[in-house]
Amino acid sequence: xxxxxxxxxxxxxxxxxxxxxxxxxxxxxxxxxxxxxxxxxxxxxxxxxxxxxxxxxxxxxxxxxxxxxxxxxxxxxxxxxxxxxxxxxxxxxxxxxxxxxxxxxxxxxxxxxxxxxxxxxxxxxxxxxxxxxxxxxxxxxxxxxxxxxxxxxxxxxxxxxxxxxxxxxxxxxxxxxxxxxxxxxxxxxxxxxxxxxxxxxxxxxxxxxxxxxxxxxxxxxxxxxxxxxxxxxxxxxxxxxxxxxxxxxxxxxxxxxxxxxxxxxxxxxxxxxxxxxxxxxx
Numbered sequence: 001x002x003x004x005x006x007x008x009x010x011x012x013x014x015x016x017x018x019x020x021x022x023x024x025x026x027x028x029x030x031x032x033x034x035x036x037x038x039x040x041x042x043x044x045x046x047x048x049x050x051x052x053x054x055x056x057x058x059x060x061x062x063x064x065x066x067x068x069x070x071x072x073x074x075x076x077x078x079x080x081x082x083x084x085x086x087x088x089x090x091x092x093x094x095x096x097x098x099x100x101x102x103x104x105x106x107x108x109x110x111x112x113x114x115x116x117x118x119x120x121x122x123x124x125x126x127x128x129x130x131x132x133x134x135x136x137x138x139x140x141x142x143x144x145x146x147x148x149x150x151x152x153x154x155x156x157x158x159x160x161x162x163x164x165x166x167x168x169x170x171x172x173x174x175x176x177x178x179x180x181x182x183x184x185x186x187x188x189x190x191x192x193x194x195x196x197x198x199x200x201x202x203x204x205x206x207x208x209x210x211x212x213x214x215x216x217x218x219x220x221x222x223x224x225x226x227x228x229x230x231x232x233x234x235x236x237x238x239x240x241x242x243x244x245x246x247x248x249x250x251x252x253x254x255x256x257x258x259x260x261x262x263x264x265x266x267x268x269x270x271x272x273x274x275x276x277x278x279x280x281x282x
Contacts, residue, residue, distance in 0.1 A: 001116075004105065029066050030066060034062075034063070034280070037060070037062075038058065041273075056086070057087075058085060059224045062081045064080075073109065074115075075105075076105045076106075076107075078103045079101070082099045083095075083098055090202065097126075100122075101123050103122075103253075117152075117155065119168075122147065126143065127137055141179055141185075146174070146175060147176075148174055149173045150174065152170040152202045162203065166205075166243070170200055173196070176195070178218045180198075200227050203221075203224075204223075205220070215244070216241070217239070221238075232261055236256075237257040238256050250275075251276065252272070252274050252276045
């Protein structure tokens with residue numbers, strides 16, 4: 001046991017010395033990044049006797065990052081927008097992706113393994129969302145209806161290029177207008193609430209794992225549990241595996257798992273495999 005502790009301490013000291021020997025060129029300046037992408041999946045038939053329908057699926061993604069870092073503090077911002085549709089000959093156009101996510105995290109270096117932080121994130125739809133049934137489509141969401149805003153304060157670990165994680169006290173607001181099923185309190189049947197406030201615990205973990213030279217996995221796991229229902233956790237696990245064919249063309253495998261008891265009593269899952277065009281602006 002003593003040998004294990006000594007080895008861990010030695011490794012930490014060695015990493016610290018190496019980090020000090022190499023000057024950090026990212027300090028005291030903004031580091032922006034803008035990436036735009038278009039993913040397409042298409043199939044067409046002509047005089048085809050084995051069945052099938054023409055279909056076209058497209059998804060537009062935009063991601064903006066901006067970070068400012070000094071020797072003592074770090075300020076990270078992220079904006080991600082995704083919108084997509086699929087068109088099947090007999091069913092018409094359906095929305096398949098519809099999301100806007102913004103996150104801001106400010107952390108301060110106090111010389112510990114973990115740093116204190118404050119953060120804020122916003123999650124909503126870009127446009128109207130529908131539930132497609134045999135009878136037609138039913139509106140179930142719209143821009144900021146619902147909208148989720150979460151503030152958090154706690155400690156974060158960001159010394160690894162592969163994994164970054166944070167844990168803290170969180171305050172979550174759910175805002176609605178027409179679709180009050182996301183914010184209404186079932187214990188007050190005589191009143192319909194358009195705003196819900198919850199206090200609880202939030203955990204967010206980001207992974208960036210290079211699988212090989214041209215393939216990488218990016219994963220984000222978010223957990224939230226309110227103090228008044230601590231046995232139930234809201235889960236959002238977003239995964240993307242990108243295999244680069246060249247500088248602008250890649251294959252994307254996406255997997256999104258959501259569990260929110262207010263939205264659905266069972267887990268929601270979405271998976272996609274698409275050919276994508278990606279352009280790095282900054």
